[in-house]
Amino acid sequence: MGTLNATPASELDGEASGTPMDTDSIVATGNMSQGGSPIPNEHQKQSSDTDVGQEGGQLEADAEVEVEAGMLDGEDAEADLNPPRSLRHFYFIPTTLALATSLLILFYISSTSNLFAHHHHHAHSIPQLLLNISSSYTPFRVEAHLKADGAQVIQGQRSPEQPQLGSNGNYVNNKAVFHDRHIFLEDYKEMKRSFKIYVYPHRQDDSFANALLPVDSEPGGNYASESYFKKVLMKSHFITNDPTKADLFFLPFSIARLRHDPRIGVGGIQDFIRDYIFNVSHKYEYWNRTGGADHFYVACHSIGRSAMEKANEVKFNAIQVVCSSSYFLPGYIPHKDACLPQIWPRNEKPPDLRSSNRTKLAFFAGGINSPVREKLLQVWRNDSEIFAHFGRLTTPYADELLGSRFCLHVKGFEVNTARIADSLYYGCVPVIIANYYDLPFADVINWSSFSVIVATLDIPLLKKILKEISSDEYLRLQSNVLKSVPNKKLWGPVKPLQSLQPYANPRSNYPVPNDQSNGFIYAKIFGGFEKIRSTICDLVTISRLLNATLVIPDIQESTRSKGISSRFKSFTYLYDELHFIASLKNDIVIVKSLPDNLKAARKRNEFPSFRPKKSASPNFYIKEVLPKLRKTKVIGLVIAEGGCLQSILPPNMAEFQRLRCRVAFHALQFRPEIQMLGHKMVERLRAWGQPFLAYHPGLVRETLAYHGCAELFQDVHIELIQYRRKQMIKKAIVQEELSIDSHLRRENGSCPLMPEEVGILLRSMGYPPKTIIYLAASETFGGQRVLVPLRAMFPNLVDRTSLCSNKELSDILGPETPLPQNPFQRPPAKSKEQLKEKWKKAGPRPRPLPPPPGRPIYQHEKEGWYGWITESGMEPDLSALDLRMQAHRLIWDALDYIVSVEADTFFPGFNNDGSGWPDFSSLVMGHRVYEVASSRTYRPDRKVAAELFNMTRDNVYHPKHNWTVSVQEHLKKSLSEEGLIRQSVLSKPALFISHPLPECSCRISSANAPVHVKGNDGRTIYGGEEECPKWMKHGDEVPLDSAGEEGKVEDNELSEYGSTLDEQPESNDSDRTNTTLVSEQDEEMDPND
Structure with missing residues (x-):
């Protein structure tokens, strides 16, 4: 790499100029010994004690110089007062990376620790605190605050002046270390707002993808920190796809995985790193700009110290984020490198901790x-x-x-x-x-x-x-x-499913799209978030089937006519268009619009169009659509049922099913603003220091009307549901009577679990009142009234409005044109004569008292659904505001989707409803079972739940112990293989991506062979997953576990959190038994360090 322009290490250390580096410069990077004192470089070790003592007096003067420099204008003044640009950049980069690393570590610590300082926040509820976190950023000038803090430095802002043992065993003075919490927090805010990292891209089919891409499975073993760091980083808002906006560049290779790759091994790592850097430096310009000084990599294995021996620029210039870091180990350079805490994830609760x-x-x-x-x-x-x-x-x-x-x-x-x-x-x-x-x-x-x-x-x-x-x-x-240790029985992974891994890559010979396309397919998609997402997956699959070019579909719910911001087109209002096209370039050809010579003909309706059913077969497209496509070169599809291709495809079309998975779980990425805010919401939930549960009620007016669940509600809500059901009967969507027994429907599982019932089930499982529950619902029919019982049981019930400020929610919508005002006009006041006349005509006599004053008329009584149902009884057409609010719901659903997929636990209130329509919960559950099958996703059988509630309807808040055990048994079975199999039978025929097994997954080696289950048609429902490729296996083997299978309930499981239900004693209570779990020491754990 002779062409690379590297900066000599001696120059970076200050030796080229012969001037010792200022100790404050090192302190600013945040690199301190574990005792808190700065670790000197070699030239600093030779400095006299007087140099150390003089730094305290120099700090205030330095602060004043910084202030003056910040107030001067012009490049000359900057050049005179500031260090060289390259040197300042060199020290800024490790500081920023250290802050970013701290944030990522906080995510991990906050997800496994309960011990936040409550004495600062006891007067506030969690929703208030989470909203405070999202307060807007205020610009901050460090120079000005340094001047203001100058006097405080003398009054004790430095670290306590306590002696500390240095590297040579002598006590050293650390009073020159400057600590200012306020400055750190403001720098931290600035970093969270603007800091960006570019990751060198690699494809899934790369021959070294196992070492270059983050693992989809839950990391484990000694080097889990490396995998966690990469996994969290790749999902954070720090990542940018535009390298010109990046502050740092991430080299994503994994030393631990390279070490076990038989093609490389321990002896070949140095050659691999050398060749990798050579390729990066010749393919991209960014390495050569700084000689790698703005690049970093992560290495938790000790062999990482010597892995860079044949790539000197990486060794001396790039930033190491290492686990086995020490100021006294060769290869670790304190002024630029950063430390990543080493962790060992445990899958089991240890024995008795009393x-x-x-x-x-x-x-x-x-x-x-x-x-x-x-x-x-x-x-x-x-x-x-x-x-x-x-x-x-x-x-x-x-x-x-x-x-x-x-x-x-x-x-x-x-x-x-x-x-x-x-x-x-x-x-x-x-x-x-x-x-x-x-x-x-x-x-x-x-x-x-x-x-x-x-x-x-x-x-x-x-x-x-x-x-x-x-x-x-x-x-x-x-x-x-x-x-501080999360309850594994409530939050831990589902062990029988840990061997399942996401694997949607093509298995066989899979050619790239043919340049000779049969024509263009354009589509209009009607419906909400769920229908849009499932329909796009079908459109891509059909385009591949017909060898057609897909035009970015028009989402009718978010067109300009619906009043959305002019910044967006229909598709880009919700999804990242460029990412969608790039992700599927090896599957189909996608264009943003028709060629100009075809646009006019489309406007004249010269091309044939189809309205396919959701259950349309591949033969329909081959026999009916393909001939017209070849003839006219353009066809249109109008899709309103939430799909346009049958869910279950013939066995020889398994690659098309995997294509659906690649679309749903990889290509359909929300636009960056939505992604960023969604992940911020997850960060704010985890910042509270405990796991959280996402709950989607599924209380949507259309589905409630379809199933006839009106009588579960009260008053005007019954009328609203019945009115919609009447409209469905007229359109032949519903083939039943208008009035049916809602309670019978509830008992057969056709109606949703009400929020109160969900709260009781969660309490029975042992979730304490402090549990954080995220309410994922852009629409909750019945409003806050139906949520009151759930909120009483779990006060920490939050939603997007609790986690985000009004400004954040409005910014994500973009600038919108103000709608015309329709001011509310109160009824005219009646004259004295009119009131007197009314008095004469009203009521029996005698009337000893005058009539009370008339009740005031409020605006909400004349507008919206309340107005039409009390006044005219006929639902009016949607107003401009209604159309805009429907478009907004797409954004709210997208945010809820991100949080629900990332949640530690997910509980659906209504899925598998039998209507054939896609539902939000089924989409989330499918994504979770694909991405991390072992994540805790409840799949309750609503019919069984109704039977359980009927058994104790009068004592649901004080149930008997046997009832609690029955609830636990059912819910734990729903988590495991039994629940997953039931989910496949019910959901997959209606929506493939709600249960993408076995086509889109594989299995790593496991102690127990999976259960093979086939459906009535002979197809494998579960257990037919093929073995994962070798590159996915290493380090992810599922350990032999003899304790606590999911689905089996032990009486002592609630003891860790304590029972949250007041149970009545049972006359036949059996003896309680304790099962001791065996915890094995990690074979590579070294407590002799």
Whole structure:
């Protein structure tokens, strides 16, 4: 790579000019030792102690210079007062990456920790707090605040002036470290707003896709941090598809996966990295601009230290995000590299975590690789109560954690074991031994609520300090430790489904689209979000079948005539048009519009058009449509039923089914603004520090009318449903009587579960009242009234309006033309004579009192559905405002869809309704089973649920224990294979993408063979998935698990959260049994670090 223009490392370190680098520059990058003091470079180690002392006085002067520089105009002033542009850019990049890395780590920590500092927020509800998070950004000038903070620096804004052990074992002064929370938060806001990362693209069919693309499965093993980082990064709003807008460039190769690729192996990694960088530098211009200084990669395996030996520019210029980072390891450069915490995801709850089983006072095991550890060994090595072991343990590491009340965390020089995470997982209270330590996310995590901080100098007093902690205080600490571990029984993956992986790639010879197209297909799509999404999948499949060119379809719900923003066309109002075209370039040819010579003929209706049924067969298109397409070169399709091709295709058309999956789960990506806001909503939900559940009620007027569920509601809502049902009968959509028994329909499962019933089911499963529930519904028929019981049981019920500000929601709609005003006119006031005349004619006599004043007439009584149903009894045509609101619902449904797919748990209120129409919940459930089949997705049988509620209708809030167990058994079965098979039988005939198995999935090796289930027609419903390719297998093998299969309920499962129902005693209550789960130590875990 002789053509590359690299910056020498010596110049970057300040050695070229002969001037030592300012310590503040290093501090600004956020690179500090675990003790909180800056780690000096080699030339800084040679500096005198007076240099360190002078920096405190220099800081305020530096701040004033920065302010003056910020107030000057012109390039000359900037050049005089600021460091060289390349050098400033070099230090800005690691700082920004460190902030971005912190955000991604926060997502992980917040999803597994409950220990946020509630003392800051106890006076507010979660919806209020989440709305506060979305407050608008205020521009901020760091220079001005540095000047304002200059005086505060002298008054104690620096770190506490406590001595800290340095790398040579001597105590050093760290008082020059500047900490300002306000400046950090403002920088953090700016980063979240504008920071962008470009990822070098690679296709799914790339021969090294296993090492270059993020894993679709849930990461596991020692190097899970690397996979989690890549997976979260790729879904974050930091990613941009425009490299010209990028601040950083991500090299997406995985050292851990390259290591196990038989084509590469350990010996070939260096050659692979060298060749990869060579290709990147010659194909793209971005590497050569900085010699890779604005590029970064992630490496959690220790071999990553030597993997760059044949790519010096990567080694010395690019930013490493590494797990085994240390200031004292070769290859780690403190002023540019960043640390990623190492984690080991667990799939099982460990054995009994009660404090009564812990006989040791404290425990530590590790290598003697720091002065602090030497001190700990010297004092406590032979103590009978504090087990301080150095070297390899003779007993299992997990056993020692489970048998100790406190677990010691002592600064070392290498990171191989996630001790904090280990101690939390095994219920051991962490004791952090450090004089000064920047605890991660201390602004939002209340560390004192679950850990003990002990100064290094107090090591000799360690036993006294720990014994002085009272029993009540210890129980409080350990209780908070246990809360930090999510309840696997409520939130963990479904084990029998963990072997299923998404795999929609073509299996056989799959030619690219033929240049000689048979013609163009244009389409008009009617209907809401669900119908649009399923119809587009069918259109692409038909275009492939007919070898036709697809014109971007017109979505009638979002045309300009509906009052949407002029910034968008119909398709681009909802979806990313460019991504849609690019993603399917190997499947079909897609164009934005017809050629100019054909547009005029289309306007004159010269081309034939078809209105295919949802169940149209491939033969219909081959025999009826294809001949006319070849003759006229253009045909039109008008689709209003939510699809235009039958769901179940012949076995020899499996590739067309996989094409449907590629469209639904890869190509149909929402436009960037929707994607960004949707992922922000997920981030805000996870920021509360606990998993969340998404719930879609399915209370839509059309489906309620179709199934005759009017009597489940009250008053005017019954009339609204019946009016719509009457219209459906006139159009022959419904072939039944107008008035039917809604309660019988409910009992046979035709009506939705009401929100109150869903709340009772969730309580029976053990979900505590603090559970965060996201309400995914652009329309909830019945309004807030039907949600009152659910909100009473789960106060943390939030929706998009709770998570987003009004400005965010309006911005995503774009600028819209104001609609003409229709001011409400109150009825004219009656004159005195009119009132007197009315008085004479009214009522029997005598009347001792005058009539009361007339009730005021409000605007809502004369407008909307309330107005027409009380006045005329006939529903008017949709107004301009109604049409615009329908278009807005597409956006709200898209946001809800993103959150529901990403949710830890999903609960549908109404799916598989039998109408044949696509429904929101079925789309979400299909996406979740494709992307992560083991994610917790409930699939309740509404008929069974109705029977259960009929058994205890008078005591639903105080059910008997047997009833609670029955609910748990049913819902847990719905999570697992049994529920998935039932879902296939009910949903797949109506909507393929609601259950894309087995065509769009594969299986990795598993301890248990899958159950093979065939339908009445002989087709495989479940268990017929082929084996995953080798590149998908490594590191994702499903471990042998002998405990706690889904679908089996144990009485002690609710003990972790506590029962949320007041159960009545049973006369035949059986004895309770405890099942001890075996936790095995990770074979690569190294507590001897």
